[in-house]
Amino acid sequence: MSELSLFLGCVAPNRYPGIEAATKKAFSKLDIELDELDGASCCPAPGVFKSFDKVTWLTLASRNLALSEELNDDILTICNGCYSTLKDANDELKSNSNLKETVNKNLTETGHNFKGCHDVRHIIEYLSQEVGAEKIREQVSDPLDIKVAVHYGCHLIQPLKESGSELVKDSVTFFDELVEATGASSVDYKDKMLCCGAGGGARTAILDATLKMTDKKLQNMKDADVDCIVNACPFCHLQFDSGQKDVNSKYHKQYEIPVLHYTQLLGLAMGFSPEELGVDMNVTGTDSLIEKIK
Amino acid sequence: MGEQEQTYKIRKFLEMEKLGLENDEDMMVPFIFYCTTCYRCQDNCPQDVEIVDAVLQIREDAVHKGKMLESHKRVAQMLIEHGHAVPNNSAGKEKRKKLGLNEMPPTVQGSDKGLKEVRTLLELTGFNKLVAGEQCKDTVNEAGVSVKNADYDNSIAEEST
Numbered sequence: 001m002s003e004l005s006l007f008l009g010c011v012a013p014n015r016y017p018g019i020e021a022a023t024k025k026a027f028s029k030l031d032i033e034l035d036e037l038d039g040a041s042c043c044p045a046p047g048v049f050k051s052f053d054k055v056t057w058l059t060l061a062s063r064n065l066a067l068s069e070e071l072n073d074d075i076l077t078i079c080n081g082c083y084s085t086l087k088d089a090n091d092e093l094k095s096n097s098n099l100k101e102t103v104n105k106n107l108t109e110t111g112h113n114f115k116g117c118h119d120v121r122h123i124i125e126y127l128s129q130e131v132g133a134e135k136i137r138e139q140v141s142d143p144l145d146i147k148v149a150v151h152y153g154c155h156l157i158q159p160l161k162e163s164g165s166e167l168v169k170d171s172v173t174f175f176d177e178l179v180e181a182t183g184a185s186s187v188d189y190k191d192k193m194l195c196c197g198a199g200g201g202a203r204t205a206i207l208d209a210t211l212k213m214t215d216k217k218l219q220n221m222k223d224a225d226v227d228c229i230v231n232a233c234p235f236c237h238l239q240f241d242s243g244q245k246d247v248n249s250k251y252h253k254q255y256e257i258p259v260l261h262y263t264q265l266l267g268l269a270m271g272f273s274p275e276e277l278g279v280d281m282n283v284t285g286t287d288s289l290i291e292k293i294k
Numbered sequence: 295m296g297e298q299e300q301t302y303k304i305r306k307f308l309e310m311e312k313l314g315l316e317n318d319e320d321m322m323v324p325f326i327f328y329c330t331t332c333y334r335c336q337d338n339c340p341q342d343v344e345i346v347d348a349v350l351q352i353r354e355d356a357v358h359k360g361k362m363l364e365s366h367k368r369v370a371q372m373l374i375e376h377g378h379a380v381p382n383n384s385a386g387k388e389k390r391k392k393l394g395l396n397e398m399p400p401t402v403q404g405s406d407k408g409l410k411e412v413r414t415l416l417e418l419t420g421f422n423k424l425v426a427g428e429q430c431k432d433t434v435n436e437a438g439v440s441v442k443n444a445d446y447d448n449s450i451a452e453e454s455t
């Protein structure tokens with residue numbers, strides 16, 4: 001019986017569905033069943049909606065959490081933004097009975113009720129803690145001989161830090177370890193923990209300013225001579241992939257760094273084709289990478 | 295994002311807020327959205343000042359006073375209309391089909407019942423009203439940084455979070 005429901009969010013299913021396909025394929029290879037979360041909405045996105053109206057943000061989040069509770073599942077996110085919203089909302093509602101009551105008053109009008117009896121997991125944190133790099137290595141049929149710039153993204157680390165997770169004590173390496181389990185090497189680069197630039201509603205409000213940050217990060221990755229970027233978040237993915245084209249045209253740069261979500265990297269190492277994983281559907285070309293791993 | 299933009303004035307606004315001074319919000323609104331909520335400042339603050347939370351609070355106060363960027367208002371409308379900040383489109387459907395997925399993901403977009411629930415909640419919390427009011431114009435600010443341009447107009451319809 002499944003114990004996890006897959007929360008898709010917005011950007012993965014609607015812009016980069018390869019990430020959704022890759023997640024399902026990789027999890028079935030790992031023999032972990034995922035329930036579909038029928039009728040789930042936007043998490044809602046922390047940068048914008050949380051700062052418009054916190055109660056609305058909590059209420060919509062509690063609906064998504066309740067849908068998963070109804071399946072008796074923990075909720076699994078493939079996006080740092082969704083993780084931030086759902087984990088923060090879950091923690092806050094569990095610990096504040098007044099807020100929980102406020103939210104449930106509205107929620108019951110739609111036939112749902114938030115109980116606070118389950119956890120929120122991020123796919124990277126889940127794979128690291130519940131599966132482990134060793135077991136992932138066992139499922140790798142096509143080890144990848146490539147150099148990777150790992151991008152953690154802010155909201156993967158931040159909820160973990162707040163929850164006092166062991167994963168972020170001292171040096172943070174849990175994502176790098178999962179990447180290296182595919183045979184790839186995670187290359188160190190300057191200012192690795194810098195934000196992609198997109199978060200907090202900034203991409204929507206001030207695209208140009210966010211691209212400056214992306215440019216800086218891309219340059220640091222390029223200097224490390226990597227074959228691709230691997231992220232844990234469709235929104236970072238979008239900023240690096242689609243944003244890379246914008247940076248090239250705005251700042252007269254010639255970046256050509258392929259961008260992969262971790263599930264796509266894992267899928268490749270498990271022997272799935274780039275087409276099955278949507279690796280060929282990016283804005284920035286991925287041919288150089290596909291050629292290299294043939 | 296202070297390093298990136300000389301015009302970034304979060305510290306000033308935090309100070310004004312702290313001192314209980316009224317900000318010139320029309321001027322302030324674009325700047326408070328320069329924060330990507332990366333938590334770098336908060337992580338490094340020797341005094342554990344919860345800077346990001348303060349920024350989010352200032353934003354919420356501004357929105358509740360009717361000061362909201364046009365671009366953010368449009369994202370809010372997406373949520374009301376589709377239940378998603380970034381809804382599916384024809385390119386998305388095409389990609390999904392190629393990958394052997396259903397054209398529509400199993401989310402609220404493909405569920406009349408689900409969408410009705412989301413809209414009911416947005417109605418009950420007063421969100422619809424909140425984001426429907428007269429909005430703060432996205433303008434060229436005093437430092438000459440255009441926060442509204444053609445590129446951003448194009449991008450917003452496509453992607454936003």
Ligand code: SF4
Nearest residue numbers: 295329330332333335
């Ligand atoms: S979280 Fe802090 S460091 Fe990061 S963009 Fe916002 S104000 Fe700047």
